Amino acid sequence: MYDFNNIYQPKTIEEALKMKSEHPEALILAGGSDILIQVRDGKLAGCDVINIQPLNELRGICVEDNGSILIRPLTSFSHITKNPIIEKFLPALGFAVDQIGGPQIRNIGTIGGNICNGVTSADSASTLKAYDAVLEIASVDGIRLLPYADFSKGPGKVDLKGNEILTGIRVPKESYENTYGEYMKYSVRRAMDIATLGCSVNVRLTDDKKSIDRVRIAYGVAGPTPMRVPTAEKLGNGKVITEQLITDIAEAALTDVKPRTSWRASKEFRMQLIKELCKRSLRTSIKKAGGTI
Amino acid sequence: MAKQLITVTINNKLTELYVDPRESLADMLRNDLKLTSVKHGCDVGECGACTVVIDGENFDSCIYLAIWADGKSITTVEGLASLEGELADIQQAFVDDGAIQCGFCTPGFIMSTLPLLNVEEDLSREEIKKQVSGNFCRCTGYTNIINAIEHTREKIKNDRDSDK
Ligand SMILES: Cc1cc2nc3c(=O)[nH]c(=O)nc-3n(C[C@H](O)[C@H](O)[C@H](O)COP(=O)(O)OP(=O)(O)OC[C@H]3O[C@@H](n4cnc5c(N)ncnc54)[C@H](O)[C@@H]3O)c2cc1C
Numbered sequence: 403m404y405d406f407n408n409i410y411q412p413k414t415i416e417e418a419l420k421m422k423s424e425h426p427e428a429l430i431l432a433g434g435s436d437i438l439i440q441v442r443d444g445k446l447a448g449c450d451v452i453n454i455q456p457l458n459e460l461r462g463i464c465v466e467d468n469g470s471i472l473i474r475p476l477t478s479f480s481h482i483t484k485n486p487i488i489e490k491f492l493p494a495l496g497f498a499v500d501q502i503g504g505p506q507i508r509n510i511g512t513i514g515g516n517i518c519n520g521v522t523s524a525d526s527a528s529t530l531k532a533y534d535a536v537l538e539i540a541s542v543d544g545i546r547l548l549p550y551a552d553f554s555k556g557p558g559k560v561d562l563k564g565n566e567i568l569t570g571i572r573v574p575k576e577s578y579e580n581t582y583g584e585y586m587k588y589s590v591r592r593a594m595d596i597a598t599l600g601c602s603v604n605v606r607l608t609d610d611k612k613s614i615d616r617v618r619i620a621y622g623v624a625g626p627t628p629m630r631v632p633t634a635e636k637l638g639n640g641k642v643i644t645e646q647l648i649t650d651i652a653e654a655a656l657t658d659v660k661p662r663t664s665w666r667a668s669k670e671f672r673m674q675l676i677k678e679l680c681k682r683s684l685r686t687s688i689k690k691a692g693g694t695i
Numbered sequence: 696m697a698k699q700l701i702t703v704t705i706n707n708k709l710t711e712l713y714v715d716p717r718e719s720l721a722d723m724l725r726n727d728l729k730l731t732s733v734k735h736g737c738d739v740g741e742c743g744a745c746t747v748v749i750d751g752e753n754f755d756s757c758i759y760l761a762i763w764a765d766g767k768s769i770t771t772v773e774g775l776a777s778l779e780g781e782l783a784d785i786q787q788a789f790v791d792d793g794a795i796q797c798g799f800c801t802p803g804f805i806m807s808t809l810p811l812l813n814v815e816e817d818l819s820r821e822e823i824k825k826q827v828s829g830n831f832c833r834c835t836g837y838t839n840i841i842n843a844i845e846h847t848r849e850k851i852k853n854d855r856d857s858d859k
């Protein structure tokens with residue numbers, strides 16, 4: 403038996419928002435693959451939860467009139483990977499979430515839970531950062547839109563008020579159009595392991611495919627939260643593609659990151675991964691975009 | 696906590712029962728329905744011993760609330776053999792290939808294989824391994840388990856071809 407103090411069971415999003423405003427301390431229970439583990443562990447024993455898992459309105463993926471891709475937060479990782487819209491326009495995200503845990507975790511874990519837990523190793527986080535995702539956050543007072551870039555507040559901390567629920571994740575058309583990306587996860591085991599380091603890169607090339615028009619690079623576990631590396635991106639934008647440029651971008655990434663030593667890996671090893679995974683994902687992204695190096 | 700009525704199809708049988716909202720699906724299947732093929736290993740989603748199939752996908756029932764199963768269709772190993780007691784192909788293959796030693800992990804592995812047994816396209820050994828990568832076995836060393844899955848897929852393919 404899970405040690406919940408109370409379990410609130412909304413039938414609609416409106417009811418869920420009302421419950422969240424009346425019980426701001428209650429945790430949103432989505433797929434439960436973080437919360438249920440911590441309840442068992444004792445860390446969250448005796449908590450109150452709002453069970454949104456059955457709310458199918460919060461599930462699914464569509465393309466909106468303006469071309470934005472809208473991912474509802476309860477969409478499971480396996481449904482993201484299999485989704486034809488994701489396969490066509492955002493395959494890097496489909497691949498990233500296919501690296502999470504094992505099949506059972508990918509069938510229950512939700513993308514909303516993956517970013518709301520605020521964990522730096524979350525496998526979807528770097529790709530969503532690298533594609534400038536915009537979050538839709540709802541409360542009884544209405545909806546606000548927040549760039550995902552401004553969501554992380556520190557390890558395990560995100561910009562969600564007590565009365566708020568994440569209701570959507572959007573990737574604007576301008577962000578994915580003509581853009582090709584790659585996610586690389588370094589972990590000790592190939593399955594059922596958290597990233598030692600994750601790197602997500604995407605590029606848009608100029609029409610002649612000789613130069614980088616725009617490059618975006620984001621990491622997991624390179625600092626306390628998932629992060630972009632603006633110095634490296636600025637250095638790459640508008641430059642002719644050469645092997646030297648790729649090395650320069652990867653070197654520049656090192657100036658923006660703050661990895662730590664943990665039991666999984668030393669800071670020095672993570673610095674090496676930050677450079678190497680950047681180069682590899684950059685080369686792959688450029689090739690996918692039709693460029694040559 | 697007040698119990699809640701749920702309606703769920705279990706091994707093709709429509710079942711109504713009252714469950715505690717704090718109860719895991721693993722507890723419901725084992726304690727309320729005596730489907731003890733569902734094992735408690737780690738109880739935190741790491742080992743796959745509690746795996747069941749829900750609406751065609753494999754889930755760890757230890758980290759799945761019983762109330763979430765309302766309206767869904769669940770398969771456990773108890774639902775595989777024929778009414779006369781004849782084993783399903785995948786069960787027979789586990790026996791024939793020596794894919795079982797202590798047997799604790801076996802029901803979970805078999806459940807994880809179900810979603811890919813009828814996939815018609817060819818699957819590499821790596822793809823098969825990926826499908827069972829959330830299931831741990833401490834005895835067999837996995838090789839015979841993967842062999843059993845491959846042999847079952849071959850048999851199903853041959854049966855399908857001879858039907859055509
Ligand atoms: C065995 C195992 C392996 C794992 N491997 C990986 C891995 O390789 N990579 C990885 O990234 N993660 C991994 N995880 C962690 C976990 O699966 C993911 O973080 C998952 O995305 C959590 O989502 P959930 O919906 O299941 O979680 P929940 O526990 O339901 O939610 C997680 C957090 O987000 C909050 N939340 C959820 N949805 C919303 C919402 N819509 N609005 C507001 N707040 C919300 C919850 O309140 C909670 O704080 C693993 C977990 C397990 C058990």
Ligand code: FES
Nearest residue numbers: 736737738743757
């Ligand atoms: S008992 Fe459920 S995964 Fe181990």
Ligand code: FES
Nearest residue numbers: 797800832833834
């Ligand atoms: S046969 Fe013993 S754990 Fe797999």
